[in-house]
Amino acid sequence: MLLWLAPLSLWGQSDLSYDWEATPQLHELDSSYADAGTVMVLDKHEVAFYYDIKDDLQAQTTTHRIIKVQTDAAIEANNKVYLPYADEASVIRQQVRVINSKGKVFTLDASDIREATDAETERKYRYFALKGMDIGSEVEYLFVLQSIPNVTGIDYMMQSYTPKVKATFDLIAPENLVFQVKTYNGLPEAVRDTIDGKLRWHVEAEHVKGMIEEPFSNPEDNRMRLVYKLSRNAYGSGEEVVRYGPVAEDVYSYMAAAPSKSELKDLQKLVKEIPFEKDDDDAMRIWRTEQFLKKNIAVLEASSDELEELGFIMNNKVANERGFTRLLVQAYTLLDIETRVVITCSRFDRRMDPSFESYNFLDTYLLYFPAVAQYLQPAGILFRTPMVSYAYTDNYGLFLDPITLGDFTTAMARLDYIEPASHELTRDDTFIEVDFSEDIANPKIQLRHEQIGYNAVVQVLFDYYDETDKEELRKQYLNFVAKAPENLKVDSKNEGSEFNGQAPYIVDATFNSKEFVDKTANKFLFKIGEMIGAQSEMYFERNRVLPVENDFNRSYLRVIEFDIPEGYICKNLEELEMDMFMEEDDRRTCTFTSTVQQEGNHVKVEIVEYYSNIREPLGNYAAFAEVINAAADFNKKVLLFEPAL
Amino acid sequence: MRKSISCLFMLWAGGGLLAQTSELSMYRAIYPDDKVIRLEHSRTINLEVAGDSIVASLEETTRNLILDDAGGWSGGGEVSYNYWMPLRELEAYTLVPNGKKYKKREVETFKDLKTWDGSIFAHDDMQRSWIYPSLVAGAITHQYVVKDIREPRFISPWYFGSFIPEITSRYSIVCPEDMELTIRYFNMEEDDVTFSKTTNKGRTTYTWEQQNLPALDIEDGAPSAPYFIPHIMAYVRSYTTTQGRQTLMDKVDDLHAWYATFIDSLDSSGDPELRAITDSLVRGKDEDVEKIKAIYYWVQNNIKYIAFEEGWGGFVPRQASEVCSNRYGDCKDMATMIYEMGKMAGLDIHLAWIGTRDIPYRYEEVPTPISDNHMIAAVQYNGAWTFLDATSEHLPFGYPSSFIQGKEALIHLGDGQFELASVPVVEASRNALREQFTIELDPEKQLLKGVATEEVQGYRKMQIGGRIRNAKASSLLNDLNRFYTVGNNKFRLESFDYTHLNDKDQSLLVRYDFVVPDYAKSIGDEVYVSLQLSNYFEGDLVQADRIMPLEREYLSVFEKTVELLIPEGYDVSYMPEKSAYQNDDFSFRINYFREADKVRSETSIEINHLLLEPGQFENWNTMIETLSEAYRELVILKKIQTDE
Structure with a gap:
């Protein structure tokens, strides 16, 4: 399979001379690590490629870690170790030991190591419990695994959520195989040299901080990491090995290949069942096709040839992502709607690097419809056009552009940016009327809540939930606003995927609630700010590390109307006026604006809030936090109703 | 509703030749909100006597009807098995509607995987899973499983009902005529189920059947399923072999005799490390209580919990010497360590089996072994039992772990000797949270400044202590801000100190300074301020349609005093009335006091039940409403008018 990588003659062999210290010594850490429960004193990772006796390329991965535990919690987090390994991997060496705080060494026997497979990911694990650990212990393990080499693009994360004193990465290859190693997020560049006639790329970082999780951030994309791939074989043609061009041709030839006669018959029958209507425009036809096929075909996370065969898929109503994407492409082709296959990855794993062609970025399929400039996510059962999971937007993608040469059609690879959906497509609007006329302390409240876009994913959930869960979904927003509603009536509209992308999800509720009014002596305090539900806040985030990243763009409109109770006056209405925003080229990128209008006793408060930039640099963090906090500040607004004199 | 369902069902059953499309539409009409229903769930336990022992196996059939095409999303099947119940046979297929008949499509690919359970490190539970083909509306999935039952004491109960509606639920036991079974009904009466007993050629068949069971909905906070799901337990009391009559599980004595074999070879009395540690712990201590406490705390602090439940490893403890060297173990390993060390120290100490509160x-x-799932040590001094569970690292000596409160321990006293002893429920006052706030107000800035002291005990200390332990010294204020927030979310911790976090015999004492911007409301010459700061249980109503009891982890008391120093130039113009609710299971009271330069509120809430039964829901809601109302009452401060 990898013969094309074979050298002219020589075969090499793996280097097994690396070993841990025969007599281990405990490490002293400087005071900057005092606060960390777990510290990785050493994290060495080496991938060595070599030719075996049959001239086949092999890979050998060496992992050597020394982990110091400084708290009871750290012992508990580290005394059970789970090491994933690839299916085909064979274990050449596995050594595990604990050096306790007194220097006593406990070495694990091979019989202490168990194996299992994770049911969800189907990854194999070796796992073991570590003996003799106490505070101050160091755990050390050295694993050497042999595996089928992957040279088409591999990520390696140098930074993890545990601080590291020293982290190294080495890639060793026969002299003919020239790799490319690219580093990100401040990780020093790879240094290339030669050892024992082999090529080596070495990356080293010291005092790597533990990554942290912060609100409105994307820690994974910010981790110090690298990606490597084989660039060219000096003994071969010398051309780039890992290119998107052949991928585009290959994927296109599968997706667009003409169906067999019987497949075509089944497909025509299937497409005939789609309930199109006369006036449907392109966008509507795209939507109806997607909705019909997603409702009728189950898309599984499984790799199997039959789940990618059109005939099998249509007969058994089940496909995997790749197979379902082909079914969609074929259905749209039959309907004469132009589609383009796009391949990308989740930006929450890490973003695609448009300047580095590498197959690790090719994780998932999208379809793009040039006529309406919309995307569709085949495996996204919760999403309907024009929305796809936001993880695949604000990222680059590989677009397969069809090109016809004579009577042969293939596809060219093109990299392009996948725009995130605008804030106007994701709305969360609330209209509230508060009626104090019967009981000021226990007003009657009418609330309408409307959601579209990413907020309306709930519509699709209605397809899958049972009655109890549906009831909970309907009350979800209400519970967010009111803890103890009385005389509650809830009515909801547009439940089910058939409304997603077509009509907002609407909940109408009427109820009484005492929780918004405090009564004291002969006055009432109307806690109007609490009527928008507890808002997220970043009041006390100190020492922000990561730049801002939102999941998706979004907007909120809240309108609250009420009559000041008869016989009472309200003197502090103007306190509700707020205007907090960020600007870029005279355009507001995010805003929280609250305005008040009063006519006689009638008061109308209108709050406009939106966020239209997915990312903000770290330098803009404070300004962004101010807008976020503005909503939480509004929560504290209180109006005083006092008897009119 | 129940009646109409069975009427419809009868109609259909009598119809016989009705096409399956009408079967589908009938069930759709009965279950409009369900995607899939279970037509049949049946199990037969086969018991035979071979030689001296019982050979047991289980056959189980599950047939589901897909009501909706989207049912395909749940198109997976799975069966679990392990050392005790190895899988002997499995068949799975889909019956796909095909005109008036069905086409059978076999499942061809199965996957065997070890299941992951975060709480158990090493076990042998396996899962075989598959995907059913062609799950269109009207399709029927069929699963048939045969498992061996290696140990007849492990025959599990039969539950009537599932998370989807069940049309037929049937449980059978087939055994030799002279085998004696004990049959018990839980959460149901004998009459609720159709029962038959027939004997043929020396084999007796017992069958229990129920029909048209609605889907089970387990409400949040409910105790574990065996507390309310109707179920049957049938187990072998005695049987006959060539050697005569054998008793398997008749009395507690039989269970104890069997359990005793798991521990009779435990002996670490010669282990030098264990001996040295024990000696160093008890040296200079005269009282038994001091000795056992030192041993208990050492095991808690030094042995980490890692559960091993592979085969017999789920029942037989490891030698204490091995656990000591490994520095890890599961419940029975830790119990064994405490026991062996206690023996070395000359204490009256014993091993005990117990079921956690999940088991009713x-x-x-x-x-039978169904009644327990845990092991502890029990020590006797001054004529009373003290229960020692080292699996909870921060549990104070003298407290049982919260999940065995009120349960019964089977204490091993020696060969053929045991005692059943009740584990006490820890009284509310030993799990108290007592807070004392002294606050000052800046009326102009609406800013609150305060200092708080807090005393925390028992199970509550374990909870709160965990938060403090998880906070980093370098970012203590940041990490704890959220947990201590009172007033509103602009709350900011300015300082934080604590003592006795790791001294298990003492209450945790916390002291912190804080500010809360935008807390009070100043309008005109008045300031409106709540003297509650934190509103425990506000709005915590039980839903009107709730059926199941609500489970609490432990009994507890909250006490809070808030003292506001009256700002200079102000006087109190309004102070709320007192408020209270009293009941044996729960109560609260709030009082306000005016002193020279202060106004003070005193609040206390007592939760005095482990299970809030449905009969108390209305009273509970009354208390919560009264309490919530009291929380909304404000103090008004008014500027003192001065002549200028």
């Missing part, structure tokens, strides 16, 4: 049975009612 008492040993005398069900003297």
Whole structure:
């Protein structure tokens, strides 16, 4: 399979001379690590490629870690170790030991190591419990695994959520195989040299901080990491090995290949069942096709040839992502709607690097419809056009552009940016009327809540939930606003995927609630700010590390109307006026604006809030936090109703 | 509703030749909100006597009807098995509607995987899973499983009902005519189920059947399923072999005799490390209580919990010497360590089996392994038992772990000797949270400044202590801000100190300074301020349609005093009335006091039940409403008018 990588003659062999210290010594850490429960004193990772006796390329991965535990919690987090390994991997060496705080060494026997497979990911694990650990212990393990080499693009994360004193990465290859190693997020560049006639790329970082999780951030994309791939074989043609061009041709030839006669018959029958209507425009036809096929075909996370065969898929109503994407492409082709296959990855794993062609970025399929400039996510059962999971937007993608040469059609690879959906497509609007006329302390409240876009994913959930869960979904927003509603009536509209992308999800509720009014002596305090539900806040985030990243763009409109109770006056209405925003080229990128209008006793408060930039640099963090906090500040607004004199 | 369902069902059953499309539409009409229903769930336990022992196996059939095409999303099947119940046979297929008949499509690919359970490190539970083909509306999935039952004491109960509606639920036991079974009904009466007993050629068949069971909905906060799901437990009391009559599980004595074999070879009395540690712990201590406490705390602090439940490893403890060297173990390993060390120290100490609160049975009612799942040590001094569970690292000596409160321990006293002893429920006052706030107000800035002291005990200390332990010294204020927030979310911790976090015999004492911007409301010459700061249980109503009891982890008391120093130039113009609610299971009171330069509120809430039963829901809601109303009452401060 990898013969094309074979050298002219020589075969090499793996280097097994690396070993841990025969007599281990405990490490002293400087005071900057005092606060960390777990510290990785050493994290060495080496991938060595070599030719075996049959001239086949092999890979050998060496992992050597020394982990110091400084708290009871750290012992508990580290005394059970789970090491994933690839299916085909064979274990050449596995050594595990604990050096306790007194220097006593406990070495694990091979019989202490168990194996299992994770049911969800189907990854194999070796796992073991570590003996003799106490505070101050160091755990050390050295694993050497042999595996089928992957040279088409591999990520390696140098930074993890545990601080590291020293982290190294080495890639060793026969002299003919020239790799490319690219580093990100401040990780020093790879240094290339030669050892024992082999090529080596070495990356080293010291005092790597533990990554942290912060609100409105994307820690994974910010981790110090690298990606490597084989660039060219000096003994071969010398051309780039890992290119998107052949991928585009290959994927296109599968997706667009003409169906067999019987497949075509089944497909025509299937497409005939789609309930199109006369006036449907392109966008509507795209939507109806997607909705019909997603409702009728189950898309599984499984790799199997039959789940990618059109005939099998249509007969058994089940496909995997790749197979379902082909079914969609074929259905749209039959309907004469132009589609383009796009391949990308989740930006929450890490973003695609448009300047580095590498197959690790090719994780998932999208379809793009040039006529309406919309995307569709085949495996996204919760999403309907024009929305796809936001993880695949604000990222680059590989677009397969069809090109016809004579009577042969293939596809060219093109990299392009996948725009995130605008804030106007994701709305969360609330209209509230508060009626104090019967009981000021226990007003009657009418609330309408409307959601579209990413907020309306709930519509699709209605397809899958049972009655109890549906009831909970309907009350979800209400519970967010009111803890103890009385005389509650809830009515909801547009439940089910058939409304997603077509009509907002609407909940109408009427109820009484005492929780918004405090009564004291002969006055009432109307806690109007609490009527928008507890808002997220970043009041006390100190020492922000990561730049801002939102999941998706979004907007909120809240309108609250009420009559000041008869016989009472309200003197502090103007306190509700707020205007907090960020600007870029005279355009507001995010805003929280609250305005008040009063006519006689009638008061109308209108709050406009939106966020239209997915990312903000770290330098803009404070300004962004101010807008976020503005909503939480509004929560504290209180109006005083006092008897009119 | 129940009646109309069975009427419809009868109609259909009598119809016989009705096409399956009408079967589908009938069930759709009965279950409009369900995607899939279970037509049949049946199990037969086969028991035979071979030689001296019982050979047991289980056959189980599950047939589901897909009501909706989207049912395909749940198109997976799975069966679990392990050392005790190896899988002997499995068949799975889909019956796909095909005109008036069905086409059978076999499942061809199965996957065997070890299941992951975060709480158990090493076990042998396996899962075989597959995907059913062609799950269109009207399709029927069929699963048939045969498992061996290696140990007849492990025959599990039969539950009537599932998370989807069940049309037929049937449980059978087939055994030799002279085998004696004990049959018990839980959460149901004998009459609720169709029962038959027939004997043919020396084999007796017992069958229990129920029909048209609605889907089970387990409400949040409910105790574990065996507390309310109707179920049957049938187990072998005695049987006959060539050697004569054998008793398997009749009395607690039988269970104890069997359990005793798991521990009779435990002996670490010669282990030098264990001996040295024990000696160093008890040296200079005269009182038994001091000795056992030192041993208990050492095991808690030094042995980490890692559960091993592979085969017999789920029942037989490791030698204490090995656990000591490894520095890890599961419940029975830790119990064994405490026991061996206690013996070395000359204490009256014993091993004990116990069921956690998830298990509703008492040993005398069900003297089988179903009644327990845990091991502890029990020590006797001054004529009373103290229960020692080292699996909870921060549990104070003298407290049982919260999940065995009120349960019954089977204490091993020696060969053929045991005692059943009740584990006490820890009284509310030993799990108290007592807070004392002294606050000052800046009326102009609406800013609150305060200092708080807090005393925390028992199970509550374990909870709160965990938060403090998880906070980093370098970012203590940041990490704890959220947990201590009172007033509103602009709350900011300015300082934070604590003592006795790791001294298990003492209450945790916390002291912190804080500010809360935008807390009070100043309008005109008045300031409106709540003297509650934190509103425990506000709005915590039980839903009107709730059916199941609500489970609490432990009984507890909250006490809070808030003292506001009256700002200079102000006087109190309004102070709320007192408020209270009293009941044996729960109560609260709030009082306000005016002193020279202060106004003070005193609040206390007592939760005095482990299970809030449905009969108390209305009273509970009354208390919560009264309490919530009291929380909304404000103090008004008014500027003192001065002549200028």
